[in-house]
Amino acid sequence: MTGIASRQGDTQARPRRTIPGVLVAAVLAAAGILGAIQAVSAALDRPLWKLPHRDFAGPFQHTHWNDTATLAVAAAVAFIGLVLVLAGLIPGRPRAIPLASGDESVVTGVPRRSLRRSLARLAEDVEGIDRARAKARMRSVKERATTRLRDTAGLREDVHSAVQDRLAALDPLWLPRVKVRLRRKAGG
Amino acid sequence: MTRHTARISRAGLILIGLILLAGGGTALARGLDAFPAVLGRAGAALLSHAQTRYPAGHAWVWPAAAAAAAVIALLALWWLAAQTRANTVRRLSLEPDRTHGVTVLPADAATGVITDELESYPGIQRASATLQGSPAAPRLQLSVTVEDHADPAILRTRIEAEALAHLRTALELDTIPTVLRIRFSPAHHRHLA
Numbered sequence: 001m002t003g004i005a006s007r008q009g010d011t012q013a014r015p016r017r018t019i020p021g022v023l024v025a026a027v028l029a030a031a032g033i034l035g036a037i038q039a040v041s042a043a044l045d046r047p048l049w050k051l052p053h054r055d056f057a058g059p060f061q062h063t064h065w066n067d068t069a070t071l072a073v074a075a076a077v078a079f080i081g082l083v084l085v086l087a088g089l090i091p092g093r094p095r096a097i098p099l100a101s102g103d104e105s106v107v108t109g110v111p112r113r114s115l116r117r118s119l120a121r122l123a124e125d126v127e128g129i130d131r132a133r134a135k136a137r138m139r140s141v142k143e144r145a146t147t148r149l150r151d152t153a154g155l156r157e158d159v160h161s162a163v164q165d166r167l168a169a170l171d172p173l174w175l176p177r178v179k180v181r182l183r184r185k186a187g188g
Numbered sequence: 189m190t191r192h193t194a195r196i197s198r199a200g201l202i203l204i205g206l207i208l209l210a211g212g213g214t215a216l217a218r219g220l221d222a223f224p225a226v227l228g229r230a231g232a233a234l235l236s237h238a239q240t241r242y243p244a245g246h247a248w249v250w251p252a253a254a255a256a257a258a259v260i261a262l263l264a265l266w267w268l269a270a271q272t273r274a275n276t277v278r279r280l281s282l283e284p285d286r287t288h289g290v291t292v293l294p295a296d297a298a299t300g301v302i303t304d305e306l307e308s309y310p311g312i313q314r315a316s317a318t319l320q321g322s323p324a325a326p327r328l329q330l331s332v333t334v335e336d337h338a339d340p341a342i343l344r345t346r347i348e349a350e351a352l353a354h355l356r357t358a359l360e361l362d363t364i365p366t367v368l369r370i371r372f373s374p375a376h377h378r379h380l381a
Contacts, residue, residue, distance in 0.1 A: 028260065036257035075212065081211075085209060086205075
């Protein structure tokens with residue numbers, strides 16, 4: 001069993017990159033299977049497709065390294081490679097906000113999307129707030145609320161303390177800083 | 189799933205990415221005439237006439253290519269399987285000492301008991317649980333949907349001190365490494381529990 005901090009980091013917070021991994025694996029498997037079939041049919045001298053393997057290399061003889069098409073394909077391949085390397089290396093934005101836990105064997109987290117929506121609903125419950133949206137990160141929560149009230153005195157503070165109290169009750173490993181922006185909508 | 193899958197996905201992506209980056213980069217360098225002494229002329233054809241004739245004159249080329257492609261396909265399929273494997277435990281062995289016989293419990297029964305218990309707590313709307321890893325030392329993935337206004341501290345204490353403790357007792361395990369996901373939901377469908 002590794003330390004709780006590394007389990008937090010590995011299992012909960014960071015994206016696993018399974019989706020790009022599965023996509024690349026599927027493409028590679030398909031390419032390998034098609035390539036194997038083509039090579040077998042060429043070995044048996046029985047081309048399966050209209051593509052005659054004898055001069056499959058025909059186009060390659062008339063294309064040059066400094067042709068625009070070659071350069072474009074090479075650049076695209078290199079770019080895809082770079083994207084895949086970065087996808088593998090970059091930890092990615094945490095998917096969940098880790099919460100403190102009383103039990104060593106339990107790792108607890110709130111998915112960021114769920115927290116975002118919950119905090120938005122929380123702000124909308126504040127008297128005078130019409131609509132609210134929230135952004136949740138590990139260390140900061142930003143709430144944008146809209147009101148129709150003309151007198152907005154204290155409203156921002158109300159939202160702020162409601163969000164702050166909720167976060168404190170959740171007991172996250174790192175208590176995020178709360179920022180509230182209030183917009184007044186005309187016609188109230 | 190989880191850590192192991194992440195490592196497999198990421199390692200594979202880095203490997204394939206490096207191969208594509210190296211290949212594409214080399215081709216690009218040659219096309220841009222960067223190192224003509226090493227890579228060859230930029231104006232040359234991709235394949236020379238002699239190169240295109242090579243397979244016809246050497247019987248081993250196509251079988252070797254077929255074998256290489258098959259190996260790539262198999263490795264890719266293995267990678268695919270390793271990433272998509274759910275790794276779910278279906279049956280739990282309750283009696284680790286085989287001389288006393290083997291007791292097997294369907295994992296559904298264990299997870300059903302804990303989700304029923306969790307859903308009976310006020311404030312919890314839904315719960316789902318899966319056991320993963322090995323039947324003798326499973327890990328638990330627990331997901332609960334909690335009403336917005338429920339007290340998270342009380343719920344977490346109950347989950348850890350009651351539900352998980354009951355599961356540990358039922359499975360005769362000292363510890364079950366658990367990942368607990370808490371989602372929030374508006375309290376429209378209020379439980380009568």
